[in-house]
Amino acid sequence: xxxxxxxxxxxxxxxxxxxxxxxxxxxxxxxxxxxxxxxxxxxxxxxxxxxxxxxxxxxxxxxxxxxxxxxxxxxxxxxxxxxxxxxxxxxxxxxxxxxxxxxxxxxxxxxxxxxxxxxxxxxxxxxxxxxxxxxxxxxxxxxxxxxxxxxxxxxxxxxxxxxxxxx
Numbered sequence: 001x002x003x004x005x006x007x008x009x010x011x012x013x014x015x016x017x018x019x020x021x022x023x024x025x026x027x028x029x030x031x032x033x034x035x036x037x038x039x040x041x042x043x044x045x046x047x048x049x050x051x052x053x054x055x056x057x058x059x060x061x062x063x064x065x066x067x068x069x070x071x072x073x074x075x076x077x078x079x080x081x082x083x084x085x086x087x088x089x090x091x092x093x094x095x096x097x098x099x100x101x102x103x104x105x106x107x108x109x110x111x112x113x114x115x116x117x118x119x120x121x122x123x124x125x126x127x128x129x130x131x132x133x134x135x136x137x138x139x140x141x142x143x144x145x146x147x148x149x150x151x152x153x154x155x156x157x158x159x160x161x162x163x164x165x166x167x
Contacts, residue, residue, distance in 0.1 A: 009064035013126060014119040015088060016060050019109035024054035058116060061098060064089040084160040091153045107154060113137040115158045135160055
């Protein structure tokens with residue numbers, strides 16, 4: 001699917017993302033709507049909080065790995081370096097076309113979403129993140145670059161952490 005100038009990613013990959021189901025997690029008592037992040041609950045009465053997070057169906061979206069991360073990403077593909085942090089750019093138009101841009105102009109997936117894998121454009125898996133090494137969405141922000149007077153893409157920061165924990 002072409003987007004004209006929106007197909008100009010330097011390091012394009014397909015991200016497989018599993019969004020946090022904020023409604024189901026909130027119903028289970030494990031989501032703070034004000035902070036837009038999951039919280040821990042002590043369900044075992046042992047003084048240790050456990051995540052009670054619920055996730056929605058995964059989706060795929062074309063992204064760009066930011067250049068500093070791409071260099072490290074390329075080094076690590078041989079299995080010598082675990083990825084614990086990555087920044088991905090996602091074009092606003094791409095989010096909108098996939099129904100992933102809310103009425104507030106922000107992506108519909110919230111902090112706590114999981115990055116499951118990154119694939120090449122031909123579908124070949126480049127990197128897989130699995131328990132306990134899932135990467136979780138920590139921050140989404142508009143990028144500074146402007147085209148036609150608008151912010152046209154979001155920077156998303158993904159970090160490795162214990163499920164349910166937020167920084």
